Every structure is written in structure tokens, then in C-alpha cells.
Amino acid sequence: MTIPRLYYVTTGLDDEKAFATWSAVLSPLFEPRPWTRSKSLPTGSANGAILGDMVIAKVSFAAQAFVRDAHRIASTPDHILLHLYMSGGFNGMISGEQTSIGPGKVAVIDLAHEVRTRAFASNTLTLIVPRRVLGSISPGTLKPRLDPRRNELLTAYMRSLQERSSQISPHEVAGTVSNAAQFLRRLLLQEDSEAGNSRHAEGDLLSLAEAAIRDNLAVGKLSPDFLAEKLGISRATLYRVFAPRGGIMRYVQERRLVAVRAALSDPLETRKLSRIASDLGFNSEAHFSRAFRLQFGTTASQYRKLQFEASTQTQLTSPEVVNRWWMDVTRARRASGDLNL
Secondary structure (H helix, E strand, O other): OOOOEEEEOOOOOOHHHHHHHHHHHHOOOOEEEOOOOOOOOOOEEEEEEEEOOEEEEEEEEOOEEEEEOHHHHHHOOOEEEEEEEEEOOEEEEEOOEEEEEOOOOEEEEEOOOOEEEEEOOEEEEEEEEEHHHHOOOOOOOOOOOOOHHHHHHHHHHHHHHHHHHOOOOHHHHHHHHHHHHHHHHHHHHOOOOOOOOHHHHHHHHHHHHHHHHHHOOOOOOOOHHHHHHHHOOOHHHHHHHHHHHOOHHHHHHHHHHHHHHHHHHOOOOOOOHHHHHHHOOOOOHHHHHHHHHHHHOOOHHHHHHHHHHHHHHOOOOOHHHHHHHHHHHHOOOOOOOOOOO
């Protein structure tokens, strides 16, 4: 048994069907509209996972406007949408404030408020969490943007969660959701970036170290000295943080393999296997092949083939099916991991 996956693309569909599919996917959250200066119908694609009551997905879309009005607020489930822009961005009204979001920034979108934005063509990472999971976060509490420190921590967390999502087993979902809720409550409700209990400091440092490693996997000299300088900490601190994980360089090797596996799990990933391995820091194809098989018990090409076959079996192209999927995800009574499509 595996966790439910979201995978759909509108590329290759005729304009009307692509727009209908995209609109159905978004209908519980937003109404997508063309920009007033553009005649092109809005479209988009996504690849993600349903983790209990949360959704984590890579989403890309063409330039368009997004609208969430009072009717949608009253008739659809109440969520917090955390939207990391890897590229692109938007201008408009979210969480009760006029806001501009660009690359590298997380938009904190409280769906109890109306949304009216104009987005550029963008590649994003989206985390959707029901408000009830976050407990004490009341409507009007959240600001649409985070200070740099918290933005950096949330970006690191979301990227790590998305990278791990394809390998989370059903029995790990409840713990993943609980840990995510705890992290998000602490991050979103603290009043400034320096606040917070000291017992979280090492966990935050680990998250930032993981992000620094992920961002520099292709760097040939991804060494302890490089990372310590990047993070502004001593080598001793770096070694202490990674000692329980078998040491810093072992961890770097594992992260390279996990990053390759995540790329191979992505049906929207078009690079050749050798290019993916090279881009993520493997200088020898033979060394990569041996390491991947040793770590995961299969060859990289076999793994990619199985992932592609699985994604095509769950591809969602019917607007009716996609809309029902969204509503099933948002119902608290839905059994965790049971989508029944």
C-alpha cells in the first residue's frame, strides 16, 4: 500500500480541456482567470503527495489571475496555503494585505481571506494544511510574508518534505503530519525571527545545513570547511550536529542519492539519468550506479521505470475526478491514505 499521489498535466490537451482540468483542480480554493491583457486560458501542472490531511506538491502554471471570493470562503474547507515560489511570483491581495512575492519567498495565504492576485508564469512548491491541524492559528493572525530567517527555515522544511514525500510509507503519515504541525505552529506564531525556545535551535541549524547541502550538491568541494563557512558556524559545531547521522560527508553522500531518487520519482522531470546524477554531484557514472543500487536495492533506471508506470496509472485528467479528489482531501473524515479513486 502506498500513499495517494497527485499527478496531472495539461500540456498536450486542447485549450478548453486544459483550462477545464486546471479550473476543476483549483475550484475549492481559487478561480483561475486570464490576465486582462491576455487572451490565453490559464493552465497548470502538478506532481505531489497526499499526506493525511496535508498536501505537498510541485506546481507550475502559466501567467494568470487567481480569485478566492466570499462564496468560496463560505462553501469550501478552511486551510492555510504555504506557497514557495522557486521562480515567478505575483502581486495582489492575500491574507488581508496587498503583497508582492518573488522567487525564493513563501507566500502565507490564509484562505479565510479573499484572494485576488496576478501571477507570472511560475514554478512553485505548495504545502496545504487544514487550519484545525494548526490549532491556535486564528483568522487574521498570519502575515502574508515571513521575515528572512523564518522564510529560510520554512523554505528548507518544505523542500525537504517534498523530497521525502515520494518515499513516505502509510504508517509514517500520522507522525509526519504531527511533526509538520508542530514545526509550523512554532514557526508561524513566533513574533520575531530570534524568538523561540533554545531547544529548537539545533533543529533549525540542522534544517539550514540540510538546505545548504541540497543547494550545493553539484559543488565538487562540498566539504566541511565549505559548509561551515556557508552557515557561519565552526567546524566543531558542524561535526556535532551531524555526528548522530554518521558524519557530515556520509550525510552529503546520502543526500545526493536521495535527491537523485526524488528527481527520478518526478514524472515532470525530463533530464537523462546521467545528467541528473552529474547535476547532483556524482563525477563517475559507475560509482553512482553502484551507490544507488546499494542504497535502494534496485538500479536507478529500474526505479525510474517503475515510478513512471505508477504515475501514469494515477494520472488525473477528468475535471470531475480532480474536483472530487480535492474535496476528499479536505474532508477530515476521510481515512488517511484512502482516496478511492
